[in-house]
Amino acid sequence: MSNDTFDYDLFVIGGGSGGVRAARVAAGEHGAKVALAEDDRYGGTCVIRGCVPKKLMVFASSYSGIVEEAKAYGWDHSKGPFDWHGFRDRLNNELDRLEGVYRNLLKGSGVETFDMRARLKDAHTVELSDGTTKTAKHILVATGGRPVRPDLPNADLGIVSDDIFHLEQLPKSLLIIGGGYIACEFACIMKGLGVEVTQYYRGAQILRGFDEEARGLVAESMRENGIDLHVGTNIVEMQLAGDQEDGSMPTQSDAAMGASAQQRAQMRKDSDGAAAGQSGPIWVKSTNGGQKVFDMVLFATGRVPNTDDMGLEDAGVKIGRRGEIEVDEFSQTAVPSIYAIGDVTNRVNLTPVAIREGMAFVQTVFGGEPTPVDHDLIASAIFTQPEMGTVGMSEEDARDAEEVEVYCTSFRPMQTAFADKPNRVLMKLVVSKKTRVVLGCHIVAPAAGELIQMAGIAIKAKLTKEQFDATCAVHPTMSEELVTMRSPMRTA
Known part of the structure; x- marks a missing residue:
């Protein structure tokens, strides 16, 4: 698939997870002629300065309490100081490896890459920082977001x-x-x-x-x-x-x-x-x-979309109050040839969502199947200690919408209770009183991120509380509480 009128069928601005996925699928599976420009490291926020390095730091930090806890289980280990430099070097090596994976995926799919900044010149033209211009039938903006400092002296x-x-x-x-x-x-x-x-x-x-x-x-x-x-x-x-x-x-x-x-x-x-x-x-x-x-x-006071000095408004793209690119359900901007996905649209700022948006874009534009993005019932995790996993409606939002029953339990889990630690966990289901559908699930516990992924399947499938109850528990586990809570803690 190619178009002789333009240099490319698709030009992607941004080498993060969403942009890379869209580029390589459009090229590798649909035969489109694709180029991608990135002025920083490939992998974007998630791989280079977000989810991946943060999660590795979560793992590193979680070991600090293991020595003390292990003593209650009969192990006698000494706790030494944390080697930040050793960990950081290993972390950087891993990020280098992952960036190489992203580059190789693009290369293997036949995507031409430009390691430089790109901005819009018009609806079909991209200007690179070396002064050259490239034309494309479709342009996809996937430039992500960045953290901001408050307006404060110093x-x-x-x-x-x-x-x-x-x-x-x-x-x-x-x-x-x-x-x-x-x-x-x-x-x-x-x-x-x-x-x-x-x-x-x-x-x-x-x-x-x-x-x-x-x-x-x-x-x-x-x-x-x-x-x-x-x-x-x-x-x-x-x-x-x-x-x-x-x-x-x-x-x-x-x-x-x-x-x-x-x-x-x-x-x-x-x-x-x-x-x-x-x-x-x-x-x-x-x-x-x-x-x-x-x-x-x-x-850690907020993030803003990367839309500054991109030539977006001059090209006719509408920008929202917070600097986000305004798009419709198909990720299309006010300019028919220009689309945008990921954090730059400020819809749901999660890496898997950006990837899904990229896949829906490709299916819509190159697959011939208009595919709206489904932003409903997305599970997510916060990697605090303990972690928090959530999917669906909070109790507060649900009770504002309809009558609900709340099934909830909080307790000291077996592993830490044995070590005489005060840590508590929470398992919570918010249920529609009328339909019995589970509207929301909220977990605060070690590995809550792993647990909420499984609960997310059930919530997305709109299972009822009775279907949860019909599921046999896995004992002894924390998560068995999700299928053994029989009486509501409260109704609202």
């Missing part, structure tokens, strides 16, 4: 999630600003790696938008694990420690005492711009009046 002193994986050394103390899943995941990770973690969130409870009971248990567990979590609290001022106009010096970590303000300023000037927050201790004042010095501040 915000460049802090780091964002992209910088975590490139730290030269771990801080002794870390302040995390934010209460979303990224903030909470990194709070648990860094605490597990031995960092003293404080977290500020301006809202009343972390993980806004998720089931209230589930997020409450996650917050409780984070505090039990030693994270100094403050809700209803935000940062109002930050400076290099020692630079305050009144000369005040609140209690500092040991690292804060090692350099003068001038030396720290020079360190910051010499450091890499994206990771300027690594340069030295930072004095922070919060909305509750508290003052403290931290070795590092991490802003």
Whole structure:
């Protein structure tokens, strides 16, 4: 399949999971002539600076409590210090390997690649950063998103999630600003790696938008694990420690005492711009009046779509209030030849969703079968410790829509109870009183991400509570509670 009018049948801007999948399937399975441009590393947010390295850090951090727990089971091991440099080197090698896989997949499918920035010139033309232009019958924008710092003086002193994986050394103390899943995941990770973690969130409870009971248990567990979590609290001022106009010096970590303000300023000037927050201790004042010095501040205060200076609006593409590309159910923009998928559309910002959107795009454009994207009942996991898995409606959303029954249990699981740890888990089903369909499932437990994938199948199939009840339990497991809860905890 080719079109002599254009250089390509499809030009993809963005080498993340969604863009790469769309490019290689269009080329490899449908015979389209495809090109792809990426100005950073192939693999995008998920592979290079998101899901994959984060999950490997989750694994690394989870080992810190094993030695103590193992003693209750008769094992006597000593706990040594965490080797950040050894882990980071191995992590970087793995990311290099995965990037190579992505490149080889494109090459093997016959996709031509350009390692440079691309922007739209018109509805069928892409301009590359070397000044050359390429034409295509269809253009797919899959440029993803990026973390942002708040509009705060000296915000460049802090780091964002992209910088975590490139730290030269771990801080002794870390302040995390934010209460979303990224903030909470990194709070648990860094605490597990031995960092003293404080977290500020301006809202009343972390993980806004998720089931209230589930997020409450996650917050409780984070505090039990030693994270100094403050809700209803935000940062109002930050400076290099020692630079305050009144000369005040609140209690500092040991690292804060090692350099003068001038030396720290020079360190910051010499450091890499994206990771300027690594340069030295930072004095922070919060909305509750508290003052403290931290070795590092991490802003996890939101992400925005990568649509800046892309030529989108000049080409006729409509941009939403948050910078997202507006698309219809087939991922088509206001310009018929231009489509967009993934985080740049700010629909459901998850890697598997971007991949599904890419597959639906290919089926629509090159497969001859208009395929809308199904964004209903998507399971997801938050890799805190313990993890939280969720699919379907929260109790709060469900009871606003109709009468529901809530089946819920919280208990200490066998493994940690035996070791006399306070950790609790939560298993919860939200059920329609009228249809008996299970509207939502929420799990807070070790490996909740693995459990919710299986529950997601049942919820997507719209199984009833009675069908859950008819399923024989696997004993002894935590998840057996999902099929053994017979009486509702409450109705609403």
